[in-house]
Amino acid sequence: xxxxxxxxxxxxxxxxxxxxxxxxxxxxxxxxxxxxxxxxxxxxxxxxxxxxxxxxxxxxxxxxxxxxxxxxxxxxxxxxxxxxxxxxxxxxxxxxxxxxxxxxxxxxxxxxxxxxxxxxxxxxxxxxxxxxxxxxxxxxxxxxxxxxxxxxxxxxxxxxxxxxxxxxxxxxxxxxxxxxxxxxxxxxxxxxxxxxxxxxxxxxxxxxxxxxxxxxxxxxxxxxxxxxxxxxxxxxxxxxxxxxxxxxxxxxxxxxxxxxxxxxxxxxxxxxxxxxxxxxxxxxxxxxxxxxxxxxxxxxxxxxxxxxxxxxxxxxxxxxxxxxxxxxxxxxxxxxxxxxxxxxxxxxxxxxxxxxxxxxxxxxxxxxxxxxxxxxxxxxxxxxxxxxxxxxxxxxxxxxxxxxxxxxxxxxxxxxxxxxxxxxxxxxxxxxxxxxxxxxxxxxxxxx
Numbered sequence: 001x002x003x004x005x006x007x008x009x010x011x012x013x014x015x016x017x018x019x020x021x022x023x024x025x026x027x028x029x030x031x032x033x034x035x036x037x038x039x040x041x042x043x044x045x046x047x048x049x050x051x052x053x054x055x056x057x058x059x060x061x062x063x064x065x066x067x068x069x070x071x072x073x074x075x076x077x078x079x080x081x082x083x084x085x086x087x088x089x090x091x092x093x094x095x096x097x098x099x100x101x102x103x104x105x106x107x108x109x110x111x112x113x114x115x116x117x118x119x120x121x122x123x124x125x126x127x128x129x130x131x132x133x134x135x136x137x138x139x140x141x142x143x144x145x146x147x148x149x150x151x152x153x154x155x156x157x158x159x160x161x162x163x164x165x166x167x168x169x170x171x172x173x174x175x176x177x178x179x180x181x182x183x184x185x186x187x188x189x190x191x192x193x194x195x196x197x198x199x200x201x202x203x204x205x206x207x208x209x210x211x212x213x214x215x216x217x218x219x220x221x222x223x224x225x226x227x228x229x230x231x232x233x234x235x236x237x238x239x240x241x242x243x244x245x246x247x248x249x250x251x252x253x254x255x256x257x258x259x260x261x262x263x264x265x266x267x268x269x270x271x272x273x274x275x276x277x278x279x280x281x282x283x284x285x286x287x288x289x290x291x292x293x294x295x296x297x298x299x300x301x302x303x304x305x306x307x308x309x310x311x312x313x314x315x316x317x318x319x320x321x322x323x324x325x326x327x328x329x330x331x332x333x334x335x336x337x338x339x340x341x342x343x344x345x346x347x348x349x350x351x352x353x354x355x356x357x358x359x360x361x362x363x364x365x366x367x368x369x370x371x372x373x374x375x376x377x378x379x380x381x382x383x384x385x386x387x388x389x390x391x392x393x394x395x396x397x398x399x400x401x402x403x404x405x406x407x408x409x410x411x412x413x414x415x416x417x418x419x420x421x422x423x424x425x426x427x428x429x430x431x432x433x434x435x436x437x438x439x440x441x442x443x444x445x446x447x448x
Contacts, residue, residue, distance in 0.1 A: 091120035104143025135261035244342035247272035268347035293323035327362035
C-alpha cells in the first residue's frame with residue numbers, strides 16, 4: 001500500500017492552470033476582508049477548485065495504463081549523419097489528452113531539450129520523429145521515456161515512466177556509404193561532386209569480340225574475325241578487375257585534431273569506408289591496415305560478400321593514440337601483407353615540412369613497390385585566419401604565421417610530387433569526394 005501511495009504522489013504534478021486558480025482564490029479571500037458582501041463566495045470558489053482537482057485525479061488515475069509509449073530506433077547509428085529516431089505513443093483514455101514527452105537521449109549529445117508536445121484524441125496513436133547527429137564512434141546509452149499527460153480539465157499532470165533503456169553502437173558513416181553506393185549504381189555520382197574521368201586508351205583487360213555497331217571505336221575492329229564472319233567485328237574491353245586497393249589509416253596523435261565535432265581520424269575512417277565500398281562495386285579487392293606506434297588491424301584485400309562488414313567492425317573500434325607513427329613498422333607490414341602491386345591510400349596529417357621529412361624515406365620505399373597515395377588535411381582554421389583583414393600589429397603577426405603554415409602544406413604536396421608520390425590535400429568536409437575522385441582518375445589512367 002505504501003509503495004502504491006509513493007508511486008501515486010511521485011508521478012503527480014500540479015499544472016500551471018491550478019496555480020492560477022489558487023491564486024485567484026487567494027485574491028477572493030483578500031477582497032472578502034474589504035468587501036463583506038462577497039460572503040461565502042471565496043470559500044465556494046476554493047471548494048469548487050478542490051472538487052475539480054479530485055475529478056481530474058480520478059480521470060487520470062482510474063485507468064492504470066492509459067498511455068503506451070516506446071522508442072523507435074535503428075539497430076545502430078551512423079557517425080556524423082542525421083539519424084532518424086522516433087517515439088510511438090498511444091492514447092488509451094476515452095477522452096482527449098495533452099502530452100509532453102521526454103526521451104532520455106545519451107549524455108554524449110549534451111542536449112536537455114528533447115521535449116515534444118502533442119495532443120491525442122481517444123484511441124489515437126502517433127509517431128513523433130526526431131534527428132540525432134553523433135560525432136564520436138562507440139556505445140550510446142539511451143534512458144527511459146517519460147510522458148506527462150493532462151486531461152481537458154488541465155489542473156494536474158500524471159507522469160508515465162516507460163523502461164526503454166538500451167545501448168546503440170555508433171558505427172562509421174554507413175549512411176554516407178550507402179548514398180555513394182546508390183549513386184554509383186544509378187550512375188549519378190556527378191550529383192555529389194564526383195567527376196567524370198575521360199579514359200585514355202583501352203583497358204588492358206579484353207572482354208569479347210562482338211558485332212560492330214555504329215558508334216563503336218573503329219580502331220578496335222578485329223580484322224581477322226571480320227574476315228571469318230564476313231561482317232565487321234570489334235574487340236570489346238572492360239575495366240580491369242580484382243586490383244588491390246588498401247586504405248592505411250594513421251591512428252597517431254596527429255589525427256586527434258578536431259573539426260566540426262569530429263576528429264581527423266573519424267573523417268579518414270568515413271572516407272575509407274566509402275572508398276573501399278566503391279572499390280568493391282568496381283570489382284576490385286578492398287583491404288585495410290591501421291597503424292600507430294604499433295601495428296593495428298590488418299584485413300587482407302578481398303571482395304567476398306562479408307568483406308565490407310568485416311572492415312566496418314574493425315573501424316568501429318579504432319581510436320587515436322598519443323604517440324608518433326612507427327613508419328618502419330608500417331613499411332614492414334605493407335611488405336609482409338601486400339604481395340602484389342596495389343593502390344595504397346595512406347590517410348595521415350602533416351603540419352610542417354619537417355614532419356614529412358621524418359617519414360619520407362619510408363614513403364619512398366613503399367612507393368617503389370606500390371602506387372602510394374598520401375592523403376592529408378588542410379588546416380581550415382589557419383586558412384580562415386590567413387584570409388582575414390589585419391587591423392593591428394598582433395593580427396598582422398597572427399596572419400603571417402597562419403599563411404606560413406598554409407604555405408608549408410603546399411610545399412609538402414610539391415615535395416611528395418618531386419619523389420613521384422601523388423597526394424591529396426583536402427579540407428575535412430571534402431575528403432570523401434576528393435578521395436573517390438582520385439581513385440576513379442587512377443583507374444581511368446591505368447596507373448595500378
